[in-house]
Amino acid sequence: MTTSSPGRSPARPFLSLFEALATPHAVDRYLELLDPMATAREMRARVVRVDRPTPDSVVIELRPTRHWQGCRAGQFVQVGVVIDGVRHTRCYSPTDAECGSRDSIRLIVRAHRDGLVSQYLVREASVGMVVDLSTAAGEFMLPARRPEQVVLVSGGSGITPVLSMLRTLVGEGFAGSVAFLHYTRTLDDVPVLGELRAIDEAHDNVAVRVVETSVDGRLRREHLDAVAPWFGPESEVFVCGPDTLSASVQEMLESEGFGEQMHTERFRIDPPAPAGPVGGVVSYARSGVTSANTGASLLEQAEAAGLQPEHGCRMGICFSCTAVKRSGRTRNLRTGDTHDDPDQPIQLCISAPVGDVEIDV
Incomplete structure (x- = not known):
């Protein structure tokens, strides 16, 4: 495959000229009046499929514009929607296996109590809707050289990036050991429960367990032992979920000398208390x-x-x-x-x- 440098692109000088003439608005502001998917620089995506597996969640399949470069398992994208005339952007992790530039992507969005964008998408997402989309980003992803033993731990909405990892490993025919441990309030809250059970039954090297916190409580060592009895120095652990879950996994691993083998994606930041009196x-x-x-x-x-x-x-x-x-x-x-x-x-x-x-x- 050959590539050309930005300076040699014959279209780029004309694009720069159009942008200069279009000032103060970007060219894409005019193009979107004709077709929201006809963009010069900005990336967008059209919704091509919508499923609502639970009352408070939606699975959205997006077909990006030509700018899309693909996604590594575990990375996230920014999705932008206009609500009441204001553009809002949120980060979501595609749940597909690693994909290329010609592939569509799927997102699982669950409505959060204070989530303006998540509630909007669960309620309003429909085939044909156009959203803003960023390139994939983030360092929480499977390494190019797959570990021999992979442990995937998630809680609540944190299932999305590790689900992408699981689908990637299964799709590649990964021969190593894989453990998938997910924590949820009830089984009804897991939109891909049937798929997880099917993967567990179809692959001898993959063990899946979904823990209902309302029944079995939160993380315990016996939960990990049930899916990863082989856990040890060769294992790599990928965790995504509430801070309490990440902290519990970290504490357990560090107590056994495996703390450096944990990779995590944080949902939120707990800022320290203000330093000194507030004023000004x-x-x-x-x-x-x-x-x-x-x-x-x-x-x-x-x-x-x-x-x-x-x-x-x-x-x-x-x-x-x-x-x-x-x-x-x-x-x-x-x-x-x-x-x-x-x-x-x-x-x-x-x-x-x-x-x-x-x-x-």
Whole structure:
């Protein structure tokens, strides 16, 4: 396969010219008036199939535009939808086996109590709907060289990336040992329960167990022993779910000297308590709005002030909420580090103001 450099593409100079003429709007803003899937730079996807296996979930199959480059098992994409005139973006992990640039992707979306986008998709997703789509990203994925023994642990909606891993290994005819351990409140909450049971029965090297937390409680060593009696130094563990599940697996592995063999995808961030007294004023330069600093993240404070900055994952992964801090000190909610340099891009969802701060929102 041959490739050409961006500088040699005959279409690129014309595209740049059109963009200059289209200012202040991007070319895609005009193209989407003719066909939402006819984009020059932005990637989108059309919904080609919708299933609702449970009352609070939806399985969506998407056919991306030509920009799609495929996805590694375990990675995530950003999906954007317009709700009441405002574009909202969230991160979802495709559940398919690893796919190429010509493949469609499937997402399982479960409605969360406070999930604006998830509730919208569960309620409104239909064949023909067009959504924004990002390239696949994330470091939580199967290594190119597969481990001899793979343990997949998930809880709730965390099933999606490890389901992709399981489907990939099964599809490849993986000959090593695979254990799949999923925690759910009830069996009715698992939209792929039938498929998991079929995989368990069809493959001697794959063991699947779905634990109902309402019946059998949370993670215990005997749960792991039931699906991975071979667990040991050759095993690699991939965990996705609530922080409590990840912490429990980490504690169990570290107690047995296997802590470094765990790979995890976190759902959310538990920020540390504010350092020092909260005070000062947050100024939103472009909007001309000011508000008292409450100590919460800049994204939360902006929303509380009536603003709607662009955002995605709300946990510092997707960088959708990046904005320029013009002045003041901010603190990274994940690390606790403070930053004083002016005119620097920061992520609103994981940055909190320390005193007076001016942000370009």
